[in-house]
Amino acid sequence: MKIEIFCLILFFSNSFCEFRFHPRKTKEEIETQRNGLDPLGITLDDFSEIWIKRSQDYINDRLNYQNNNGKAKNVIFFLGDGLSLTTTAATRMYLGGEEVELSYERFPHLGFVKTYCVDRQVADSACTANAFLHGVKNNYQSLGLTANVSRTACTFTDEDITYSIAKWAQDAGKATGVVTTTRITHATPAGAYAHSPHRSWENNAAISSTCRNDPNSRVTDIAHQLVYNEEAQKFKVILGCGRREFLNTTERDEENGAGRRTDGRNLINEWLEERNKVGNAQYVWHKQQLDEVDVQSTDYLLGLFENDHCMYRNDIRDRNLLRQEPLLTDMTRIALQMLQKDENGFFLLVEAGRIDHAHHSNRAPQSMDETAEFARAIELARSLTSSEDTLIVVSSDHSHVFTYAGYPVRRNDINHIAGRGSDRRPYETLSYSNGPSATNSFDSDGYRRDISNDIFGTSRRAHQSLVPLSSETHAGEDVAVYADGPWAQLFQGSYEQSVIPLAMAYSAHIGPYADSSPINPGKEEK
Ligand SMILES: *[C@@H]1O[C@H](CO)[C@@H](O)[C@H](O)[C@H]1NC(C)=O
Numbered sequence: 461m462k463i464e465i466f467c468l469i470l471f472f473s474n475s476f477c478e479f480r481f482h483p484r485k486t487k488e489e490i491e492t493q494r495n496g497l498d499p500l501g502i503t504l505d506d507f508s509e510i511w512i513k514r515s516q517d518y519i520n521d522r523l524n525y526q527n528n529n530g531k532a533k534n535v536i537f538f539l540g541d542g543l544s545l546t547t548t549a550a551t552r553m554y555l556g557g558e559e560v561e562l563s564y565e566r567f568p569h570l571g572f573v574k575t576y577c578v579d580r581q582v583a584d585s586a587c588t589a590n591a592f593l594h595g596v597k598n599n600y601q602s603l604g605l606t607a608n609v610s611r612t613a614c615t616f617t618d619e620d621i622t623y624s625i626a627k628w629a630q631d632a633g634k635a636t637g638v639v640t641t642t643r644i645t646h647a648t649p650a651g652a653y654a655h656s657p658h659r660s661w662e663n664n665a666a667i668s669s670t671c672r673n674d675p676n677s678r679v680t681d682i683a684h685q686l687v688y689n690e691e692a693q694k695f696k697v698i699l700g701c702g703r704r705e706f707l708n709t710t711e712r713d714e715e716n717g718a719g720r721r722t723d724g725r726n727l728i729n730e731w732l733e734e735r736n737k738v739g740n741a742q743y744v745w746h747k748q749q750l751d752e753v754d755v756q757s758t759d760y761l762l763g764l765f766e767n768d769h770c771m772y773r774n775d776i777r778d779r780n781l782l783r784q785e786p787l788l789t790d791m792t793r794i795a796l797q798m799l800q801k802d803e804n805g806f807f808l809l810v811e812a813g814r815i816d817h818a819h820h821s822n823r824a825p826q827s828m829d830e831t832a833e834f835a836r837a838i839e840l841a842r843s844l845t846s847s848e849d850t851l852i853v854v855s856s857d858h859s860h861v862f863t864y865a866g867y868p869v870r871r872n873d874i875n876h877i878a879g880r881g882s883d884r885r886p887y888e889t890l891s892y893s894n895g896p897s898a899t900n901s902f903d904s905d906g907y908r909r910d911i912s913n914d915i916f917g918t919s920r921r922a923h924q925s926l927v928p929l930s931s932e933t934h935a936g937e938d939v940a941v942y943a944d945g946p947w948a949q950l951f952q953g954s955y956e957q958s959v960i961p962l963a964m965a966y967s968a969h970i971g972p973y974a975d976s977s978p979i980n981p982g983k984e985e986k
């Protein structure tokens with residue numbers, strides 16, 4: 461206690477305190493850190509007044525905030541795949557400084573969700589999608605089915621099927637849509653429309669041979685389900701990537717990428733035929749076409765912009781492909797235009813799916829870049845809608861083994877060195893407890909590799925990790941939920957991930973809370 465008061469007095473000559481509470485830094489380390497230091501970062505905000513003032517502004521904002529108990533006409537759910545709290549914190553630095561607020565951090569209500577699945581402590585993106593879209597936790601790698609169905613099963617009963625909030629919205633007469641930066645048949649978007657024991661059954665050839673050879677199999681591939689499932693047929697807008705799942709191996713897509721199917725089908729053409737039976741359908745595969753879509757006359761829009769996943773934003777920029785490849789923000793804008801035509805309101809799922817993929821490769825800079833784009837898409841969606849009638853909920857499916865560590869000085873380059881280990885070698889502020897970089901993180905003598913002369917900050921740089929794995933893993937701690945709009949206050953607290961769609965449904969009077977639903981507890985209208 462005494463020493464803390466002493467430190468406070470010695471605030472401006474705090475080398476003693478630093479020695480007392482933090483590991484001593486070498487001159488060289490301090491020099492390294494100061495090189496990345498923005499001199500503005502250590503000026504005024506070290507004095508007390510500005511902190512008190514900022515806090516008072518914050519509290520005044522809270523005092524003036526009124527909960528919105530109205531009915532949500534529209535609901536937008538933004539899912540940052542693998543968006544851990546560490547990822548959000550690191551992205552603040554990536555965007556300019558420790559005090560930066562990402563768009564969703566300004567939302568008035570915040571909670572934490574537990575992400576475990578029925579059979580796994582640490583979840584994948586399929587079972588979590590079932591929790592945050594269907595309200596039912598299920599098995600690792602399963603979609604749209606209860607935990608009664610194993611991920612290798614080929615049959616299931618009607619009672620085993622669960623339905624997503626997209627269907628709840630459709631049943632209430634609302635328009636629906638899905639946007640993602642992954643293959644549209646990947647776990648998170650498929651969570652909105654597919655029922656598949658295993659998430660990897662994205663095309664007919666990917667289904668397990670057991671099920672392919674089982675005459676009683678009830679399994680169909682996820683791309684097929686996007687064309688023929690009842691809930692998928694109603695999507696007004698579907699934007700993402702992964703054309704390969706829709707085409708035969710003998711077929712090439714518009715950019716000469718090969719298909720993966722072996723049943724001879726062209727499901728993109730089938731989608732067009734099916735949707736054109738009931739409205740005006742359009743398929744686009746590059747950004748210019750997307751920009752030129754006549755939103756008013758188009759009833760159904762499908763955009764598939766890559767053969768596999770969409771490109772990382774930094775690759776699109778570095779390769780000068782902004783005219784060809786839409787960013788998440790571009791897709792979100794068109795999706796909102798398509799859905800806002802509906803007088804009954806809409807439900808839209810938007811996924812930034814590659815925050816996760818970059819983490820799996822230990823590429824922290826790329827992950828932060830994807831997160832920055834995610835934040836921009838949310839900001840855009842908020843600016844194009846009103847918080848009076850549109851609930852926006854932002855969350856993640858699971859965390860990653862990604863840490864933000866050491867005692868770097870203020871404004872230290874987030875992609876750079878934080879300090880030295882007791883092995884006398886430098887370590888980065890951002891690192892991982894496992895992943896592919898581990899094989900390059902140690903010398904043959906078992907010591908950590910000396911990274912002093914590495915080039916930091918490039919988008920593809922893999923940060924150091926400990927346990928070698930071909931793909932870095934998810935992590936099991938809670939993720940945050942940020943909410944703004946009608947009934948955003950429901951998202952406060954610490955709760956199960958499966959609460960999320962129920963709370964969204966409550967705000968919009970859909971699904972289990974539809975005005976016509978027998979279990980609707982009878983909400984008070986504003
Ligand atoms: C669980 O699965 C079994 C085997 O398919 C099926 O007979 C049973 O009806 C299912 N139970 C429920 C509650 O869905």
Ligand SMILES: *[C@@H]1O[C@H](CO)[C@@H](O)[C@H](O)[C@H]1NC(C)=O
Nearest residue numbers: 708709710721722723724725
């Ligand atoms: C589709 O691909 C399979 C296997 O690669 C091939 O045998 C078949 O002939 C193809 N079908 C068509 C219609 O091209």
Ligand SMILES: [Zn+2]
Nearest residue numbers: 542585816934
């Ligand atoms: Zn993942």
